[in-house]
Amino acid sequence: MVNILEVLETNRMIQDDNLDVRTITMGISLLDCASADVGETCDRIRAKVMRLAGRLVSVGEEIARDFGIPIVNKRVSVTPISLVGSSCCRTEGDFARIAKTLDETAAELGINFLGGYSAIVSKGMTEADRLLIGSIPEALAATERVCSSVNVGSTKTGLDMDAVRLMGGIIKETARRTADRGSIGCAKLVVLCNAPDDNPFMAGAFHGVSEGDAVVNVGVSGPGVVKHALSQIGAADFETLCETIKKTAFKITRVGQLVAQEASRRLGVPFGIIDLSLAPTPAIGDSVADILKEIGVDEPGAPGTTAALALLNDQVKKGGVMASSYVGGLSGAFIPVSEDQGMIAAVEAGALSIEKLEAMTCVCSVGLDMIAVPGDTTAETISGIIADEAAIGMVNQKTTAVRIIPVEGKSVGDSVEFGGLLGHAPVMAVSRFGSARLVSRKGRIPAPIHSFRN
Amino acid sequence: MDKVVVTVVGKDRLGILAKTCTYLADNGINILDISQTIVRDYFNMMMIVDVSGSAKSFDEIGSDLARVGVELGLRIRCQKEEIFERMHRV
Numbered sequence: 001m002v003n004i005l006e007v008l009e010t011n012r013m014i015q016d017d018n019l020d021v022r023t024i025t026m027g028i029s030l031l032d033c034a035s036a037d038v039g040e041t042c043d044r045i046r047a048k049v050m051r052l053a054g055r056l057v058s059v060g061e062e063i064a065r066d067f068g069i070p071i072v073n074k075r076v077s078v079t080p081i082s083l084v085g086s087s088c089c090r091t092e093g094d095f096a097r098i099a100k101t102l103d104e105t106a107a108e109l110g111i112n113f114l115g116g117y118s119a120i121v122s123k124g125m126t127e128a129d130r131l132l133i134g135s136i137p138e139a140l141a142a143t144e145r146v147c148s149s150v151n152v153g154s155t156k157t158g159l160d161m162d163a164v165r166l167m168g169g170i171i172k173e174t175a176r177r178t179a180d181r182g183s184i185g186c187a188k189l190v191v192l193c194n195a196p197d198d199n200p201f202m203a204g205a206f207h208g209v210s211e212g213d214a215v216v217n218v219g220v221s222g223p224g225v226v227k228h229a230l231s232q233i234g235a236a237d238f239e240t241l242c243e244t245i246k247k248t249a250f251k252i253t254r255v256g257q258l259v260a261q262e263a264s265r266r267l268g269v270p271f272g273i274i275d276l277s278l279a280p281t282p283a284i285g286d287s288v289a290d291i292l293k294e295i296g297v298d299e300p301g302a303p304g305t306t307a308a309l310a311l312l313n314d315q316v317k318k319g320g321v322m323a324s325s326y327v328g329g330l331s332g333a334f335i336p337v338s339e340d341q342g343m344i345a346a347v348e349a350g351a352l353s354i355e356k357l358e359a360m361t362c363v364c365s366v367g368l369d370m371i372a373v374p375g376d377t378t379a380e381t382i383s384g385i386i387a388d389e390a391a392i393g394m395v396n397q398k399t400t401a402v403r404i405i406p407v408e409g410k411s412v413g414d415s416v417e418f419g420g421l422l423g424h425a426p427v428m429a430v431s432r433f434g435s436a437r438l439v440s441r442k443g444r445i446p447a448p449i450h451s452f453r454n
Numbered sequence: 455m456d457k458v459v460v461t462v463v464g465k466d467r468l469g470i471l472a473k474t475c476t477y478l479a480d481n482g483i484n485i486l487d488i489s490q491t492i493v494r495d496y497f498n499m500m501m502i503v504d505v506s507g508s509a510k511s512f513d514e515i516g517s518d519l520a521r522v523g524v525e526l527g528l529r530i531r532c533q534k535e536e537i538f539e540r541m542h543r544v
Contacts, residue, residue, distance in 0.1 A: 003489070004490070006538055008461075010537060068532075251541045254540045255541055
């Protein structure tokens with residue numbers, strides 16, 4: 001039987017260190033909703049999502065009450081809509097109609113985000129992919145809950161630079177269309193390389209075609225718990241440091257596994273994976289940056305930050321893998337700027353630049369995330385940033401992503417407020433040197449060689 | 455058996471155990487284990503109880519005990535035992 005010290009430890013993690021389950025995300029295949037008519041497709045999508053996820057929120061709340069653990073988000077991811085709409089959408093407006101249906105369905109379910117307004121174009125784009133990508137600014141301006149993602153490359157296929165170029169302009173246009181709300185549309189749009197099929201975290205969640213009809217994936221969290229554990233060991237050596245992170249990650253993940261199995265059982269939907277990511281929130285004490293400081297850098301961005309993050313990421317995986325029967329998704333420490341109070345402080349202190357963040361993304365998930373840049377940043381520069389980040393993912397066989405917000409009317413030194421879990425972000429400086437000639441080249445960057453690795 | 459962990463946290467005072475146990479007995483809830491400790495001047499008590507004999511639902515028991523806690527100026531929570539078992543046992 002459990003003892004009082006164990007009970008107190010668990011409850012301290014929940015009450016003082018912000019331990020929570022970040023998301024229960026139900027992945028739903030919409031492939032069987034495709035039809036030759038947009039209205040018919042929308043009706044089928046709504047009916048299927050409501051049928052499978054109708055009880056998602058109430059079941060999530062019930063599990064939270066039973067175990068006394070907050071479950072912050074209940075969400076849905078769906079099959080990339082470029083596939084679902086390919087036989088009925090003839091215009092960008094047709095795709096935007098599907099986005100509005102998804103938004104209304106999400107509102108009816110009582111969930112805050114639904115992901116999968118996506119196109120997977122790692123090697124090339126179909127006409128439907130082009131239409132969906134073209135419709136993203138309209139879709140994100142007209143909806144509140146829909147998240148969009150575009151996968152522009154992979155280790156096996158190389159980078160689709162035509163899509164990279166296109167996405168620079170799409171991000172700019174999305175920022176313009178949502179300028180009255182701090183360009184918030186871009187906070188719901190992510191450009192990925194090596195996107196996983198089973199990611200439960202927004203904005204990059206979609207239900208990949210390798211998945212079954214429906215699945216329950218769970219994203220755990222708990223940076224505050226890791227930070228607390230490290231604060232107890234002081235200046236201990238690396239062995240103690242790593243063991244402490246591993247043990248803590250194990251405990252956090254066990255809770256996620258329990259919640260995932262319960263959600264799967266109560267909803268009658270198979271359990272998919274646990275995503276082992278340490279996901280921060282803007283709340284004080286729920287910060288990955290604070291862990292890096294606890295490991296020993298004065299501010300994230302100082303020399304040594306990449307090493308500290310590499311260590312953290314690896315130990316979280318090592319501890320978490322044993323705690324869960326299936327691990328997947330993104331699984332690593334997230335380093336979003338606007339969603340992490342410690343990252344925001346580091347940027348404001350002048351310790352953290354986009355270039356250092358790019359280096360950090362080589363050793364953790366996911367990429368340049370929730371970064372506000374000046375509104376006059378050009379589409380070509382954004383494409384250049386996407387290309388760099390995608391190249392890191394492609395060569396290192398990992399998922400990378402760019403979620404960047406060129407905030408209309410703002411410049412370096414300004415700040416933008418997104419609210420809720422999306423937080424607020426200081427506008428960061430972007431290199432003033434261009435890459436238009438690189439970005440304007442047509443075609444693909446070939447897949448990298450997998451031998452002679454250096 | 456349907457095991458629930460009841461935790462009581464707050465300033466120590468007369469009658470905490472009596473009032474909590476009275477509620478449990480009145481509602482057919484059997485106490486399997488009980489322990490207490492003082493952490494940072496706060497009274498911490500944990501009971502493992504079996505609610506399978508109770509006519510009340512888990513949610514009702516939880517909100518009733520939270521109310522008892524408010525009357526005593528304490529925080530009383532109910533959680534199903536699995537969360538602790540899973541976290542601390544391989």
